[in-house]
Amino acid sequence: MSAMRVDAKVVMLGKESVGKTSLVERYVHHRFLVGPYQNTIGAAFVAKPIQVAEKVITLGIWDTAGSERYEAMSRIYYRGARAAIVCYDLTDSSSFQRAKFWVNELQNCEEHCKIYLCGTKNDLIEADRSLRQIDYHDAQDFAEEIGAQHFETSSKTGRNVATLITFFLLFSILKTRDCFFFVSSEEAGVDLGQKKDSFFYSCCHNN
Numbered sequence: 304m305s306a307m308r309v310d311a312k313v314v315m316l317g318k319e320s321v322g323k324t325s326l327v328e329r330y331v332h333h334r335f336l337v338g339p340y341q342n343t344i345g346a347a348f349v350a351k352p353i354q355v356a357e358k359v360i361t362l363g364i365w366d367t368a369g370s371e372r373y374e375a376m377s378r379i380y381y382r383g384a385r386a387a388i389v390c391y392d393l394t395d396s397s398s399f400q401r402a403k404f405w406v407n408e409l410q411n412c413e414e415h416c417k418i419y420l421c422g423t424k425n426d427l428i429e430a431d432r433s434l435r436q437i438d439y440h441d442a443q444d445f446a447e448e449i450g451a452q453h454f455e456t457s458s459k460t461g462r463n464v465a466t467l468i469t470f471f472l473l474f475s476i477l478k479t480r481d482c483f484f485f486v487s488s489e490e491a492g493v494d495l496g497q498k499k500d501s502f503f504y505s506c507c508h509n510n
């Protein structure tokens with residue numbers, strides 16, 4: 304059996320239950336699993352091939368376990384990662400502290416790894432604004448301080464998941480405008496419409 308070629312390693316990090324596995328499920332399989340929460344044990348791997356113009360780029364995504372019990376193991380998975388999606392739950396302030404812990408780790412141990420800060424479960428905030436525990440601007444300020452991109456996503460509705468993760472991830476990996484031509488707005492759950500050019504501009508100036 305031949306080994307699979309992975310063009311870029313991506314690692315998911317964050318406190319347990321912030322929604323890392325759900326983000327991967329939404330992004331890779333376009334679904335949101337309901338039912339009892341099952342924590343990840345160790346880590347899970349999924350390969351995501353993406354057609355970009357003439358090329359196929361394969362992202363190898365490592366979904367790590369958020370429980371502190373697996374902290375040492377998670378370090379193995381971010382080694383050599385091109386990008387890290389550091390997640391926090393918008394309704395859980397302690398998860399933001401944990402995200403800061405992972406950012407610090409990455410900055411000290413994996414300085415070339417591009418960091419994406421992701422506030423999850425945006426649908427809960429949309430339904431009830433009083434649930435928000437991390438102010439958007441505080442998270443944005445932190446992201447700017449560490450030179451990271453920042454998103455608020457919902458794996459339940461799909462909001463921002465495919466478009467932003469794919470655009471930013473691939474743009475930072477490929478550094479090409481080609482990545483704009485493969486994500487349909489339907490898949491993305493959001494229509495960038497007229498915003499595409501300003502979005503591209505912000506990509507250019509943040510990578």
Ligand SMILES: Nc1nc2c(ncn2[C@@H]2O[C@H](COP(=O)(O)OP(=O)(O)OP(=O)(O)O)[C@@H](O)[C@H]2O)c(=O)[nH]1
Nearest residue numbers: 319320321322323324325340342343369424458459
């Ligand atoms: N409403 C809502 N719930 C979500 C969302 N994402 C995840 N959840 C729920 O949050 C719980 C934890 O989600 P997971 O994706 O398993 O979290 P995880 O970060 O992978 O957890 P660990 O494996 O323990 O590290 C599950 O009950 C999910 O259904 C979201 O976008 N919206």
